[in-house]
Amino acid sequence: GIQVEQSPPDLILQEGANSTLRCNFSDSVNNLQWFHQNPWGQLINLFYIPSGTKQNGRLSATTVATERYSLLYISSSQTTDSGVYFCAPFTSGTYKYIFGTGTRLKVLA
Amino acid sequence: SAVISQKPSRDICQRGTSLTIQCQVDSQVTMMFWYRQQPGQSLTLIATANQGSEATYESGFVIDKFPISRPNLTFSTLTVSNMSPEDSSIYLCSVIGAGVRPDTQYFGPGTRLTVL
Numbered sequence: 377g378i379q380v381e382q383s384p385p386d387l388i389l390q391e392g393a394n395s396t397l398r399c400n401f402s403d404s405v406n407n408l409q410w411f412h413q414n415p416w417g418q419l420i421n422l423f424y425i426p427s428g429t430k431q432n433g434r435l436s437a438t439t440v441a442t443e444r445y446s447l448l449y450i451s452s453s454q455t456t457d458s459g460v461y462f463c464a465p466f467t468s469g470t471y472k473y474i475f476g477t478g479t480r481l482k483v484l485a
Numbered sequence: 486s487a488v489i490s491q492k493p494s495r496d497i498c499q500r501g502t503s504l505t506i507q508c509q510v511d512s513q514v515t516m517m518f519w520y521r522q523q524p525g526q527s528l529t530l531i532a533t534a535n536q537g538s539e540a541t542y543e544s545g546f547v548i549d550k551f552p553i554s555r556p557n558l559t560f561s562t563l564t565v566s567n568m569s570p571e572d573s574s575i576y577l578c579s580v581i582g583a584g585v586r587p588d589t590q591y592f593g594p595g596t597r598l599t600v601l
Contacts, residue, residue, distance in 0.1 A: 407588050417522075417575055419592040421486070462527065466588060472518065473581075473590050475528040 508578030515582025
């Protein structure tokens, strides 16, 4: 099945810093979502991004499906951005999302 | 988007017992899934809950250990049977096929299980 690797695995930032999280996947995908899991365990949808670039406030995401990667940009980070970020590609052949290894982010005040 | 509730939100159980987790969605959905998240790990898909038929299990998960029901398009249950401490995890219900974007996945709040 598809393999999904995220980097870096851990990231510590000072409040106000910018960061880029990467998601590599081993097979063609039809869709991709980014999620934020907050410290209470709730998974929050960030982006539905099968291709191209989208922006939502301080966050933006880019997926280059032909090169099998997606990027999540966080600008002017805040302590509330702390948590784990997951990417999850979707393949129509299997009709399910497979989760990446995650990036654990901690933003310091 | 879909509103998904899970019961219980957390539980502490003794080894050898079973726990049934309920997932309720506020609208009919195409697909329902159950995931497990072990401490400090990513999410692992347990199975796809099929309406009116047996669930489709991923490699490493079996029906005897994780029986699943889905009697209609808005409700599913996952049972964790004959529990051991290794079953201590967060169990998450998710859905696809709700709302405007049919391929977007939404998650319930999770059930935090501790097995002693």
